[in-house]
Amino acid sequence: MTIGQLAEATGVPASAIRFWERHGLLPVPERRSGQRRYAPEAAERIVVLRTYQQAGLTLEEIREFQRDQPxxxxxxxxxxxxxxxxxxxxxxxxxxxxxxxxxxxxxxxxxxxxxxxxxxx
Amino acid sequence: MTIGQLAEATGVPASAIRFWERHGLLPVPERRSGQRRYAPEAAERIVVLRTYQQAGLTLEEIREFQRDQPxxxxxxxxxxxxxxxxxxxxxxxxxxxxxxxxxxxxxxxxxxxxxxxxxxx
DNA sequence: GTTCAACTTGAACTAAGGTTCAAGTCAAAC
DNA sequence: GTTTGACTTGAACCTTAGTTCAAGTTGAAC
The missing domain is CATH 1.20.5 (Single alpha-helices involved in coiled-coils or other helix-helix interfaces)
Structure with missing residues (x-):
């Protein structure tokens, strides 16, 4: 899956997916000839993060959230x-x-x- | 009532009250020796606006809202x-x-x- | 071997909703 | 007559969550 396909599948723009990755909300994906390649499970993560965001959590909070903190x-x-x-x-x-x-x-x-x-x- | 007292009474900072006024959400108040003076009713308006805002209305929407539009x-x-x-x-x-x-x-x-x-x- | 769509990057830009700052004014208290 | 505290202004700055842009690469199709 390329970033464009992932964007298509989730409804989250590619620019936002890159942004989330840069800010540590998404794991760094595999690359093929420079391009990001995603497993199908990546879509699920994106949708879950979007749901948290729609509930008013900030990206910072969502990021904190994924680290298994004390x-x-x-x-x-x-x-x-x-x-x-x-x-x-x-x-x-x-x-x-x-x-x-x-x-x-x-x-x-x-x-x-x-x-x-x-x-x- | 001065702007500081109004801020105190409503919990909305004076800086935000000035900002709302500049952006047309609040009526222009009377002045005494340059300072804004408010009637006690002003507090009610501020609290209502804040409630709309807490529900996710943008200031622009709240502003539109107060004009009796078609x-x-x-x-x-x-x-x-x-x-x-x-x-x-x-x-x-x-x-x-x-x-x-x-x-x-x-x-x-x-x-x-x-x-x-x-x-x- | 060129054209095409989709991807890459960093940097600049946007929008909302304010806050902070510098420099100044004012009235009342002392 | 000076100190104090609350106010005044415009301008600059801040944060969040991206988007847009320029310039370039890649693989596939023709």
């Missing part, structure tokens, strides 16, 4: 807690947006329902 | 859908992290539970 368990637990908080944030924003849909013509902030809703947080 | 309802609905997708991403990452907690010693990607879990998405 603090790894604690890090993971902390991250889960953080994600729970972000889920709450998303729920709050959805509530604001739904109010905003209803108080259509008003300033999105002065709507009295906002105050009521936010008071409950 | 497409506003559609924008809001699109945003709600986007947030739902992001909630799903968070749930996936939580699942990966929980597996990672259990397959403690292994490479976080080669754990077979990953493949099973991700196959269900």
């Amino acid at each position: 603090h790894r368990q604690a890090m993971i637990r902390a991250k889960i807690t953080e994600i729970e908080q972000r889920t709450v944030d998303l729920r709050h924003a959805t509530q604001l947006l739904e109010h905003a849909l209803q108080c259509g013509e008003e300033d999105i902030v002065t709507c009295p329902r906002f105050r009521d809703t936010m008071a409950r947080w | 497409h506003r309802q559609a924008m809001i609905r699109a945003k709600i859908t986007e947030i739902e997708q992001r909630t799903v991403d968070l749930r996936h990452a939580t699942q990966l992290l929980e597996h990672a907690l259990q397959c403690g010693e292994e490479d976080i990607v080669t754990c077979p539970r990953f493949r099973d879990t991700m196959a269900r998405w």
Whole structure:
């Protein structure tokens, strides 16, 4: 598999794959006449990393994560807690947006329902 | 209220408040001898904006949002859908992290539970 | 033996969302 | 009348996560 095929297979651009490799998120692949060659399993790793990233982990965190560190368990637990908080944030924003849909013509902030809703947080 | 007091009250740094004002997210406040003076209601607006931001809206989107636009309802609905997708991403990452907690010693990607879990998405 | 697509590199550039800095102003306290 | 603390400005800087570019190589196809 070349980098282009891997990009195609995962939906992650080749430029990003090189970037991740340079920054230590991906193992250095075999080369044939200068070009990177990947085993099919490489795609799985990329997709997993992308999933972590979509959840808001930074590349730095994902990198740390792959090293079998002493603090790894604690890090993971902390991250889960953080994600729970972000889920709450998303729920709050959805509530604001739904109010905003209803108080259509008003300033999105002065709507009295906002105050009521936010008071409950 | 001075900008420092507003920052204190909202938890948003004064530098960020100035930045938001420059970028059209906040109304231009009154000045007394050159300094910005805010009504107490200003704090509420700041907290609402921050909540939107924590949900992943860009400042540009938040700015658009405050102008009573023709497409506003559609924008809001699109945003709600986007947030739902992001909630799903968070749930996936939580699942990966929980597996990672259990397959403690292994490479976080080669754990077979990953493949099973991700196959269900 | 040339053309072509896909790859290679390092360096520069982008975008968002701020923060930090230098240099200065202002009002109140002492 | 000077010290203090909080404010003012524009400009420069920062981080994250890449993308884009120029210049070059490679193998396969024609």
